[in-house]
Structure formats: C-alpha cells, structure tokens
C-alpha cells in the first residue's frame with residue numbers, strides 16, 4: 001500500500017467505467033490491474049481541464065512490452081491509459097469534472113525522467129465504440 005489511496009477507492013465510479021470498457025474490449029489483464037493500483041500523484045501540467053494522475057502497483061517490473069496508449073474519446077471526456085511494459089502507469093483524463101474534483105486535491109507527482117527524444121508510443125483505441133464516435137464528430 002502506498003501513494004494517496006487505492007484507485008478504486010478514490011475514483012470508484014470512474015474506475016468501474018474503465019473496467020467495464022476494458023473488459024468489453026477484451027482486455028481483462030489491463031482491467032484486473034484497476035483492483036490493485038494506487039494513486040501516486042496528479043499530473044504536473046496545471047491545465048484546469050486536466051484530471052490526469054499517476055498510478056502504481058508498487059512493484060518494479062522488468063521490460064516485457066513497450067508502452068501502449070489505450071485511448072478513448074468519449075462524450076464524457078478523453079481518457080488515455082499509459083500501459084508501460086504491460087502495467088498501467090498513468091491515467092490521462094480530460095474534461096471530466098467528476099475526476100478533476102478528486103485529482104485537484106492530490107499533490108503533484110514528482111518529476112520523472114524525460115521520454116527519449118525518438119520515443120513513440122503505439123496507440124490503441126479501447127472503448128468499444130470510440131472510433132465510431134470520433135467519425136461521427138468529424139462528419
């Protein structure tokens with residue numbers, strides 16, 4: 001146990017929403033992590049619409065898979081999960097006042113090492129109808 005509390009405890013409704021979406025999209029391994037993650041601090045950007053925060057399961061893991069961004073653009077806001085070596089490390093959330101209300105009370109996370117200059121994450125929409133919603137918006 002560490003950080004500022006369990007993800008599920010701090011963000012009960014949001015976490016349930018994420019778990020449902022990940023399971024619906026066939027990502028039970030990612031979804032199951034939501035039960036054990038705790039929140040280690042909020043994003044340092046200072047954007048008032050940003051409710052992003054860092055998470056950890058407390059165990060350092062050896063590199064197995066690269067970083068993947070799981071992305072959803074929803075009517076209820078944008079969510080991006082940074083999944084680093086198979087483990088969720090960062091939950092990027094925009095335009096979610098319910099999440100921001102909680103995140104804004106957390107201390108900022110300490111600075112981390114910058115990403116490599118030629119860093120590029122692979123991207124994966126995970127919400128079942130995220131792509132359909134996006135194409136509807138642009139038309």
Ligand SMILES: [Zn+2]
Pocket residue numbers: 043044045046047050051052
């Ligand atoms: Zn931010």
